[in-house]
Amino acid sequence: MRTDAARNRARILSAAAAIVAERGVDGLAMADVAAAAGVGVGTLYRRFGDRSGLAYALIDARERAFQQDFLGGPPPLGPGAPPRERVRAFLHALADRTVEQLDLLVMAETAAPFARFGGAYAAHHAHLSMLIAQHSPGSDAPTLADALLAPLQAPLVAHRLRTGAVTPERLKAALDALAAW
Incomplete structure (x- = not known):
């Protein structure tokens, strides 16, 4: 540039x-x-x-740091911990990131029908799929990764938080239960 x-x-x-x-x-x-x-x-x-492209650009720096953390940071988020511990750390960190940038993520994820499934989702999905396959060889890791990522859709998180139906702590506890395969 x-x-x-x-x-x-x-x-x-x-x-x-x-x-x-x-x-x-x-x-x-x-x-x-x-x-x-x-x-x-x-x-x-x-x-x-447009505004959603600007929202993605604002989200980008935080996303890059998050990816660096789960790809090469210290365990348990980064390499060196057992896969199950890494999945839990990843989901908790992603939940925190989602809550921190919730309004920007809602804007970005709702810009188009498949906007949520861009580069960041693909990276998150690939990472979770790899960890799931390491922990449970022979499992349908890609589908399980989708199931673990689904509750972290920004519009859903925003709705549940704003109606008081869930707190960030309850969200993490539910993700732990889902990941207890």
Whole structure:
């Protein structure tokens, strides 16, 4: 990426993050982000497409750090712990991440019918499938991975948290029960 393009991207993401912190995701307007970043609205649309693309970009740094943690960080999230412990640590960390970035994830995951199943989901699914296969050879690891990831859909988590039907702690306990194969 060109230096000026990288600088513009950083300014845009900083402006968008500040707007989300101040007004919430519902207050994230492309025109406001462009004005705060000192770029044209067209630049914003060319680079991010729409608000959900901007939401994904805001989520990206946290996702990259999360992936680094489960691929190479310390156990039990990272390598070195038994597969079952790693599954539990992974699901708990993913639940925390989902709650922390809930509104951005809801926006990103509901942008299109299959928006949830992009790069991050594929990485999470592949990681869980690998751990499940290590722990239970011969199991249908990909389907079990989908079952473990399903309760972490941002719209579902948002609904359950906001109606008081679940807390982050109860969500993690339920994930533990699901992963007790």
